[in-house]
Amino acid sequence: MSTLHETSPVHFSDPLEAETDVVVIGGGIIGVCSAYYLACLGQRVMLCEKGVIAGEQSSRNWGWVRQHGRDEAELPIMMESIRLWQGMAEEIGEDVGFRQNGVLYLASTKEKLDRREAWIELAKQYQLHSKLLNASEVASVTGTPEGQWCGGVQTDSDGRAEPWIAVPAIARAATRLGVKIKEHCAVRNIEVTNNSVSGVITEHGTVKCSRLVLAGGAWSSLFAGNMGVYLPQLCVRSTVVKTTQTKNFYSGNAADENFAFRRREDNSYSLALTDRIEHLIGPNTFKFFKPFMPAMKMDWNQYRIAPAMPTGFPDAWQTKRQWASDAVSPFEKMRVLNPAPNVKSATRVMKFAQQRLPGLKDSSVAQSWAGMIDSMPDIVPVIDSIDSADETGLAGLTIATGFSGHGFGIGPAAGKIVADLVYGRSVPYDLDRFRLSRFTDNSPIKLGPVF
Numbered sequence: 001m002s003t004l005h006e007t008s009p010v011h012f013s014d015p016l017e018a019e020t021d022v023v024v025i026g027g028g029i030i031g032v033c034s035a036y037y038l039a040c041l042g043q044r045v046m047l048c049e050k051g052v053i054a055g056e057q058s059s060r061n062w063g064w065v066r067q068h069g070r071d072e073a074e075l076p077i078m079m080e081s082i083r084l085w086q087g088m089a090e091e092i093g094e095d096v097g098f099r100q101n102g103v104l105y106l107a108s109t110k111e112k113l114d115r116r117e118a119w120i121e122l123a124k125q126y127q128l129h130s131k132l133l134n135a136s137e138v139a140s141v142t143g144t145p146e147g148q149w150c151g152g153v154q155t156d157s158d159g160r161a162e163p164w165i166a167v168p169a170i171a172r173a174a175t176r177l178g179v180k181i182k183e184h185c186a187v188r189n190i191e192v193t194n195n196s197v198s199g200v201i202t203e204h205g206t207v208k209c210s211r212l213v214l215a216g217g218a219w220s221s222l223f224a225g226n227m228g229v230y231l232p233q234l235c236v237r238s239t240v241v242k243t244t245q246t247k248n249f250y251s252g253n254a255a256d257e258n259f260a261f262r263r264r265e266d267n268s269y270s271l272a273l274t275d276r277i278e279h280l281i282g283p284n285t286f287k288f289f290k291p292f293m294p295a296m297k298m299d300w301n302q303y304r305i306a307p308a309m310p311t312g313f314p315d316a317w318q319t320k321r322q323w324a325s326d327a328v329s330p331f332e333k334m335r336v337l338n339p340a341p342n343v344k345s346a347t348r349v350m351k352f353a354q355q356r357l358p359g360l361k362d363s364s365v366a367q368s369w370a371g372m373i374d375s376m377p378d379i380v381p382v383i384d385s386i387d388s389a390d391e392t393g394l395a396g397l398t399i400a401t402g403f404s405g406h407g408f409g410i411g412p413a414a415g416k417i418v419a420d421l422v423y424g425r426s427v428p429y430d431l432d433r434f435r436l437s438r439f440t441d442n443s444p445i446k447l448g449p450v451f
């Protein structure tokens with residue numbers, strides 16, 4: 001993967017429609033899958049992406065597609081997503097790199113292993129098979145000497161896909177079903193008539209529509225705020241390393257308390273820290289401090305505070321919070337959110353990997369990049385439609401955002417749910433956990449699991 005940035009070429013340049021059924025804001029995995037499944041329901045869809053398809057988190061992630069360690073409300077949705085990933089290549093006629101080669105959560109201490117084991121009981125209730133591995137089984141599976149980990153929990157039906165291949169491939173499939181996609185097309189504002197969405201105003205003109213999906217990733221809170229919608233979302237930076245090419249000693253996906261590793265199709269490994277949450281301070285750090293307190297308390301020793309969000313980032317001090325429809329918005333000022341990787345994190349993760357994985361002894365960092373993860377206070381997303389009774393006066397708006405570091409794997413099923421919501425079909429899941437109003441109706445913050 002070479003990281004996408006401001007000057008990355010445009011591949012999707014359909015003309016802006018004057019009128020359509022649904023506009024989707026954002027060309028990450030969530031927006032693209034929503035558009036795809038809306039088209040499957042026969043809807044006319046225009047997807048507007050301010051930068052390029054999968055330019056941000058959706059191409060920078062590890063690609064894990066995991067049921068393991070999910071919030072209970074997400075689990076049935078994630079199980080459906082696995083089913084969709086299994087059939088994706090055949091359905092769209094392009095490979096997406098999906099391989100069901102398991103996810104393994106390793107434990108260095110007995111106490112940690114006991115906590116990991118608790119997951120197996122929840123999995124059983126959903127007929128999902130996760131199994132406990134002892135120290136020698138872990139050593140044999142990961143190709144490492146015995147004694148580094150006292151055990152682990154493996155879910156064989158989990159796996160990974162290649163994000164930078166999968167998302168553009170699904171976008172191409174969507175266009176074959178009639179979806180119009182325009183890159184370098186920021187949506188600035190929503191047009192409202194009689195308390196309902198009646199269109200969007202983009203940097204290239206207006207598109208009339210009565211239904212709208214906001215799938216703006218790290219930018220969603222900023223967009224919503226301009227429309228008077230309270231969406232408490234903060235961003236954390238995560239750095240990923242790609243190693244130099246090396247022999248295959250483990251083909252799955254594993255993580256312990258310090259770092260995660262996975263084999264890549266290009267004969268190298270991806271590595272990332274699991275013990276660092278790197279928050280870049282901005283006005284929202286203070287604005288959303290209260291709802292984020294429980295999450296911060298839980299992982300306090302993992303937080304690393306960086307001085308300030310760089311200029312142009314969604315929550316930079318200089319970023320405007322309000323703008324008019326005819327003014328250049330913050331979205332078009334930064335086409336691709338491309339944070340610099342943290343060099344210290346890259347060095348640290350390489351060190352962990354070389355200490356614990358003999359197969360990487362002679363490897364080094366070939367490439368590193370970073371992504372800004374959009375996080376919610378309770379570590380689960382918002383998937384919700386605003387109806388005519390809502391005081392925001394934005395009936396017709398569906399929000400799907402804040403996937404909190406685990407939105408890639410669940411993307412296809414989340415997109416299908418969004419399509420059903422927008423189309424007005426009943427959804428076969430309880431979405432109460434994902435409602436937007438949980439942040440304003442005095443509900444206590446119920447934290448999702450952190451693995």
Ligand SMILES: Cc1cc2nc3c(=O)[nH]c(=O)nc-3n(C[C@H](O)[C@H](O)[C@H](O)COP(=O)(O)OP(=O)(O)OC[C@H]3O[C@@H](n4cnc5c(N)ncnc54)[C@H](O)[C@@H]3O)c2cc1C
Nearest residue numbers: 026028029030050058061062064187217371406407408409
């Ligand atoms: C390093 C890292 C590792 C991760 N690992 C995993 C993993 O292994 N498994 C997993 O499931 N998840 C993982 N994630 C999380 C996952 O990548 C995200 O949850 C997911 O990609 C979110 O997708 P999205 O479509 O919501 O947002 P994004 O991918 O951020 O897409 C949002 C898009 O909206 C566009 N946009 C925003 N505002 C506007 C506007 N006004 N007009 C037009 N366009 C707009 C943006 O340009 C952007 O392209 C990881 C994330 C990172 C950063």
